[in-house]
Amino acid sequence: MMRRKNAILTTAAIATAAVLGLAGCSAGAGNSAGSDGETPTTATIALTGTPTNLDFTTTAGSAIPQALMSNVYEGLVELDQSGEIQPLLASEWTVSDDRKTYTFTLQEGVTFSNGDEFTADDVKFSFDRVKTDWVSSLKAKMDVVDSVEVVSPTEVAVTLSKPSNAWLFSLATPVGAIFSEDAVDDLANTPVGTGPYAVEAWTPNESLVFDTRDDYWGEAPGVEQVTLKYFADATATTNALQTGDVDAIANLQAPELLSSFESDDQFVVTTGTSSGEVSLSMNNQAAPFDDVRVRQAVLYALDKQAILDTAWNGYGSLVATYAAPTDPYYEDLNDAYPYDPEKAMDLLAEAGQENLDITFTVPTRPYAQAVSEIVVSQLKDVGINATIESAEFPAVWLDQVFTQHDYQMTTVLAVEARDILTVFNDPNYYIGYDNSKIAPIAEEADAADEDGYVDGMKQVAEQIVDDAASGVLFLFPNITVAKADLQGMPENAIIEALDLTNLSWN
Amino acid sequence: MPETTTALSRAHHTIPPLNPRNPNRMAIRILINLARFAVTYVVATVVVFLFMRLIPGDPAQIALGVNATPELLEQTREQFGTNRPLIVQYFEWFGGLLTGDFGTSYVTRTDISPMVLDRVQVSLILVLTAMVVALLVAIPLGTWAAVKHRNFSGVAIGLGSQIGVAVPGFLAGILLVIVFAVGLGWLPANGWTAPAVDFGDFIRRLILPVVALASVQGAILTRYVRSAVLEVMSEDYLRTARAKGLSKNGALLKHGLRNAAIPVITVTGVQIAALIIGAVVIERVFVIPGLGSMLLDAVGNRDMLTVQSVVMVLVAITLILNLVVDVLYTLIDPRLRRSA
Numbered sequence: 001m002m003r004r005k006n007a008i009l010t011t012a013a014i015a016t017a018a019v020l021g022l023a024g025c026s027a028g029a030g031n032s033a034g035s036d037g038e039t040p041t042t043a044t045i046a047l048t049g050t051p052t053n054l055d056f057t058t059t060a061g062s063a064i065p066q067a068l069m070s071n072v073y074e075g076l077v078e079l080d081q082s083g084e085i086q087p088l089l090a091s092e093w094t095v096s097d098d099r100k101t102y103t104f105t106l107q108e109g110v111t112f113s114n115g116d117e118f119t120a121d122d123v124k125f126s127f128d129r130v131k132t133d134w135v136s137s138l139k140a141k142m143d144v145v146d147s148v149e150v151v152s153p154t155e156v157a158v159t160l161s162k163p164s165n166a167w168l169f170s171l172a173t174p175v176g177a178i179f180s181e182d183a184v185d186d187l188a189n190t191p192v193g194t195g196p197y198a199v200e201a202w203t204p205n206e207s208l209v210f211d212t213r214d215d216y217w218g219e220a221p222g223v224e225q226v227t228l229k230y231f232a233d234a235t236a237t238t239n240a241l242q243t244g245d246v247d248a249i250a251n252l253q254a255p256e257l258l259s260s261f262e263s264d265d266q267f268v269v270t271t272g273t274s275s276g277e278v279s280l281s282m283n284n285q286a287a288p289f290d291d292v293r294v295r296q297a298v299l300y301a302l303d304k305q306a307i308l309d310t311a312w313n314g315y316g317s318l319v320a321t322y323a324a325p326t327d328p329y330y331e332d333l334n335d336a337y338p339y340d341p342e343k344a345m346d347l348l349a350e351a352g353q354e355n356l357d358i359t360f361t362v363p364t365r366p367y368a369q370a371v372s373e374i375v376v377s378q379l380k381d382v383g384i385n386a387t388i389e390s391a392e393f394p395a396v397w398l399d400q401v402f403t404q405h406d407y408q409m410t411t412v413l414a415v416e417a418r419d420i421l422t423v424f425n426d427p428n429y430y431i432g433y434d435n436s437k438i439a440p441i442a443e444e445a446d447a448a449d450e451d452g453y454v455d456g457m458k459q460v461a462e463q464i465v466d467d468a469a470s471g472v473l474f475l476f477p478n479i480t481v482a483k484a485d486l487q488g489m490p491e492n493a494i495i496e497a498l499d500l501t502n503l504s505w506n
Numbered sequence: 507m508p509e510t511t512t513a514l515s516r517a518h519h520t521i522p523p524l525n526p527r528n529p530n531r532m533a534i535r536i537l538i539n540l541a542r543f544a545v546t547y548v549v550a551t552v553v554v555f556l557f558m559r560l561i562p563g564d565p566a567q568i569a570l571g572v573n574a575t576p577e578l579l580e581q582t583r584e585q586f587g588t589n590r591p592l593i594v595q596y597f598e599w600f601g602g603l604l605t606g607d608f609g610t611s612y613v614t615r616t617d618i619s620p621m622v623l624d625r626v627q628v629s630l631i632l633v634l635t636a637m638v639v640a641l642l643v644a645i646p647l648g649t650w651a652a653v654k655h656r657n658f659s660g661v662a663i664g665l666g667s668q669i670g671v672a673v674p675g676f677l678a679g680i681l682l683v684i685v686f687a688v689g690l691g692w693l694p695a696n697g698w699t700a701p702a703v704d705f706g707d708f709i710r711r712l713i714l715p716v717v718a719l720a721s722v723q724g725a726i727l728t729r730y731v732r733s734a735v736l737e738v739m740s741e742d743y744l745r746t747a748r749a750k751g752l753s754k755n756g757a758l759l760k761h762g763l764r765n766a767a768i769p770v771i772t773v774t775g776v777q778i779a780a781l782i783i784g785a786v787v788i789e790r791v792f793v794i795p796g797l798g799s800m801l802l803d804a805v806g807n808r809d810m811l812t813v814q815s816v817v818m819v820l821v822a823i824t825l826i827l828n829l830v831v832d833v834l835y836t837l838i839d840p841r842l843r844r845s846a
Contacts, residue, residue: 050803052613052614052807052809053613053614053615053616055615059570060569060570060571060572060574135578135581135582135585136570137570137573137574137575137578186615188615188616189615189616203795204614204616204621205795205799205800205803231696231793232790232793232799236695236790236791236793239683239687239688239695239696240695240696240793242687242688242695243687243691243694243695245696245697392563392806394568394571394806395562395563395564395567395806395808396562398568398571398572398574399562399563399567400562402567402574403567403579416572
């Protein structure tokens with residue numbers, strides 16, 4: 001009897017020892033954040049939406065450039081908070097008279113985080129590599145480049161096959177990132193750039209730790225280390241901020257959680273603008289939305305202000321198409337389709353589509369879930385019966401909607417900056433818009449001078465709105481919540497980059 | 507309830523029990539167990555492999571996202587190796603499994619094995635600690651509830667456990683966070699610190715998730731303990747023990763609890779296995795980098811190799827737990843050893 005009792009005790013002891021033994025290992029050696037010291041030297045930023053790996057040359061998803069552009073990688077130019085192109089690795093540049101050759105003068109004394117010196121050769125290597133090694137349709141942005149010529153170690157001349165306004169802008173986006181030839185073997189795990197931060201640790205789905213480089217060529221950030229901590233949902237980020245585990249939340253996707261921070265002077269809430277449109281996409285190549293009158297009816301049927309107020313607590317702004325106020329060619333086209341249910345019903349009658357039944361494919365994302373019910377109820381008021389069909393995002397949505405075009409209506413957050421031509425100037429894109437009218441205008445605009453570019457792109461936007469190619473429910477706000485003492489969180493998200501280079505503590 | 511427990515204990519008696527006095531029987535029993543282990547494991551590899559290919563979604567498509575073109579998709583599938591015949595993909599993966607190498611994830615581009623090893627430790631710490639806490643609560647409470655099943659306190663425990671069973675773990679988690687982290691500020695709301703990094707912080711971050719898991723498990727186990735003890739209390743041998751002059755409690759302690767332990771151990775074994783994956787919700791609420799959240803992320807990205815690897819680790823843990831439970835029976839129940 002006693003012996004058996006001992007056996008049980010022994011088993012229990014072994015089990016306990018096993019637990020403790022495991023505890024001794026470096027299980028889940030993630031980082032712990034947030035020490036309440038006197039003057040912090042580190043900052044921890046909470047984000048939702050984790051990068052799957054760190055290689056944006058082969059992997060899509062805005063989370064990768066969000067973390068790495070500006071912070072780790074730099075381009076020849078960058079975009080400031082008002083959307084203007086500013087010099088970065090290029091101190092200045094000249095454009096030839098035929099506007100096809102750009103000669104960039106490079107900053108001197110710039111090194112990569114692996115110690116390599118930055119020269120014109122790296123520019124040539126990086127630009128050429130886009131064409132040869134990138135696995136992403138983004139690489140098309142470099143198609144216009146005819147040749148890249150190293151004039152001297154600090155001078156590089158890029159010749160385009162035709163003048164292009166869009167090209168210089170794209171240098172501020174990921175395709176313009178400068179890589180070191182010796183450091184592209186493991187981009188997915190060890191990115192090396194010229195930016196003020198170097199990747200210190202990367203734990204997929206958990207965190208990305210940046211150390212501030214002491215050999216950075218420009219003005220160094222006011223913190224020594226920045227940790228990007230990735231969370232599965234917005235509530236976890238606000239909990240972490242309230243208990244001091246993180247110092248700021250970037251791009252908060254749950255406006256309903258803001259109220260407790262707005263009334264608390266320990267925190268600062270900023271609601272800037274972004275380049276992300278919450279679309280109401282209609283399949284232009286399939287019934288019933290192959291009929292422009294039905295598409296227009298939908299746009300008349302929607303009270304977009306009510307949608308914004310209900311779905312996103314009024315944060316964000318209304319735009320008519322894929323052009324944001326920070327884009328040079330933006331104009332306010334919101335009056336094109338005022339809320340007018342009567343007119344919507346007339347158009348539907350004209351098109352012979354009274355009592356229309358459609359399917360609304362809604363991706364499993366917070367913004368999409370938030371808008372879906374109210375869109376459906378507004379459509380119902382004009383006789384369109386929309387049935388919500390949930391699509392797992394990204395896996396199922398990409399397959400069904402984006403690739404197979406097997407949908408009638410959907411919504412998605414399109415985050416890429418200046419993406420109006422990506423979305424509409426390609427009839428094979430999932431929206432299937434007939435681009436015959438805008439293609440020549442767009443081409444002319446790209447080759448024109450700056451004024452001609454702005455005028456031409458305005459025409460493109462007007463045409464797209466006229467054709468009711470697709471709707472935009474609202475422009476996504478860039479909501480940031482930070483501890484009041486933390487300075488330098490970017491207010492706007494004009495391109496994908498979350499620029500943390502100005503962080504400092506008061 | 508008693509029906510369930512007897513059914514459970516009976517199910518585990520189908521193979522002959524370990525018998526130290528009969529080496530042949532014991533060897534056969536171990537062999538049968540190992541064979542069962544191997545067959546289940548291999549069948550599971552086929553099932554999980556095929557299942558991941560049946561659900562919609564293509565890893566190449568997810569990698570390219572809205573930057574995909576048909577040519578790039580083909581190029582990426584080629585690079586991932588997902589365009590090769592299924593049978594080739596399966597055996598390559600299975601071959602790796604045999605050598606303990608899960609391969610390299612094409613989503614994260616990192617080796618899966620060290621990642622899984624790291625995550626499985628986190629999950630085991632969380633689940634085993636919660637289970638120990640749950641047992642420490644459930645055994646005295648359940649026994650008390652059975653002994654006093656006609657009294658107010660016994661009925662109250664029964665009712666309380668009923669409520670505990672009905673509360674989903676994530677709700678318990680959310681409430682704990684609201685009260686103890688955000689409201690009172692006593693403990694961190696979420697996150698995980700490895701014990702080797704900062705043991706104090708490790709404990710502080712462990713408390714709330716363990717309480718969330720243990721409260722539900724404790725309630726479930728309390729009910730099992732209660733019904734198991736109730737069952738043995740009506741057994742003849744207990745009446746005999748009392749007739750010998752033992753007090754009610756003395757008889758129960760000396761003869762009853764050991765017998766009641768058998769169904770409880772079965773349930774505990776099953777629950778640990780279920781908890782490791784079931785803890786995914788708690789891992790999400792508390793942002794704990796365990797196996798469950800790893801599985802969830804991998805499924806979302808259609809990271810086939812990682813999903814398969816995690817599932818196979820879970821299968822292995824389940825099978826090992828079954829073996830352990832089986833061994834524990836023989837340690838506890840002398841009849842299982844003496845039977846011919």
